[in-house]
Amino acid sequence: xxxxxxxxxxxxxxxxxxxxxxxxxxxxxxxxxxxxxxxxxxxxxxxxxxxxxxxxxxxxxxxxxxxxxxxxxxxxxxxxxxxxxxxxxxxxxxxxxxxxxxxxxxxxxxxxxxxxxxxxxxxxxxxxxxxxxxxxxxxxxxx
Amino acid sequence: xxxxxxxxxxxxxxxxxxxxxxxxxxxxxxxxxxxxxxxxxxxxxxxxxxxxxxxxxxxxxxxxxxxxxxxxxxxxxxxxxxxxxxxxxxxxxxxxxxxxxxxxxxxxxxxxxxxxxxxxxxxxxxxxxxxxxxxxxxxxxxxxxxx
Numbered sequence: 001x002x003x004x005x006x007x008x009x010x011x012x013x014x015x016x017x018x019x020x021x022x023x024x025x026x027x028x029x030x031x032x033x034x035x036x037x038x039x040x041x042x043x044x045x046x047x048x049x050x051x052x053x054x055x056x057x058x059x060x061x062x063x064x065x066x067x068x069x070x071x072x073x074x075x076x077x078x079x080x081x082x083x084x085x086x087x088x089x090x091x092x093x094x095x096x097x098x099x100x101x102x103x104x105x106x107x108x109x110x111x112x113x114x115x116x117x118x119x120x121x122x123x124x125x126x127x128x129x130x131x132x133x134x135x136x137x138x139x140x141x142x143x
Numbered sequence: 144x145x146x147x148x149x150x151x152x153x154x155x156x157x158x159x160x161x162x163x164x165x166x167x168x169x170x171x172x173x174x175x176x177x178x179x180x181x182x183x184x185x186x187x188x189x190x191x192x193x194x195x196x197x198x199x200x201x202x203x204x205x206x207x208x209x210x211x212x213x214x215x216x217x218x219x220x221x222x223x224x225x226x227x228x229x230x231x232x233x234x235x236x237x238x239x240x241x242x243x244x245x246x247x248x249x250x251x252x253x254x255x256x257x258x259x260x261x262x263x264x265x266x267x268x269x270x271x272x273x274x275x276x277x278x279x280x281x282x283x284x285x286x287x288x289x290x
Contacts, residue, residue, distance in 0.1 A: 067274065068274040068276065068277070069274035069275065102290070104283040104290065105273060105274060105277070105283075
């Protein structure tokens with residue numbers, strides 16, 4: 001039984017599948033996320049696959065400040081992911097609201113709505129920083 | 144019709160109350176202040192008969208006592224005609240231009256949501272661009288609006 005647990009843990013760390021969601025961003029961070037999955041920066045060597053549905057995913061990679069229109073959609077996507085799940089906030093807007101901090105219609109960073117595991121600052125966050133954050137997240141699971 | 148002076152002369156000939164209200168700011172830019180009740184005629188005439196096929200955008204302004212709308216009409220060779228109408232802030236009502244130019248609905252909804260100008264003739268529709276649960280009479284782009 002212990003062996004089975006360890007095998008499952010190993011599988012989760014070695015192949016985290018991600019779902020990408022944009023909660024009202026300007027799309028620069030989305031372009032950098034997609035660029036980091038291409039062979040040039042190659043996030044896929046860590047076993048990361050970009051899936052189309054949250055029901056298949058372990059990690060939610062999220063960009064953009066949460067707008068009032070997107071809040072319930074984001075919560076619905078987060079609840080559709082099976083446990084154990086993690087959230088990575090990409091870009092300054094997801095960390096704290098960024099330039100849109102006190103605007104009408106904006107609620108702030110992603111952690112005002114769902115719990116976040118890793119924050120990546122930057123505007124837009126560079127692909128090297130995204131890879132660094134994913135590696136740190138995977139290392140923290142090993143312990 | 145490819146010259147700013149001929150456009151100005153044609154507008155004054157057909158609508159004599161515009162004499163003195165049309166300004167040629169610089170090359171290819173014409174500004175005109177239009178009374179709100181005659182606006183639809185002038186817009187229809189400029190769009191259909193004077194060959195201004197493009198409506199670039201509708202810009203809403205908050206000028207203290209008045210709320211204004213600027214309509215930017217453009218020609219293929221680059222001449223832009225700006226028509227400005229003003230309505231008082233207590234009863235801001237303008238007529239829709241969607242029967243002449245259906246795509247203006249998007250700009251009119253934006254002005255309705257963000258500045259509170261009421262557009263007569265626009266069908267009931269969802270809010271754009273504000274979120275669906277935004278309270279009813281808060282207009283974020285007015286100068287005296289607080290969060």
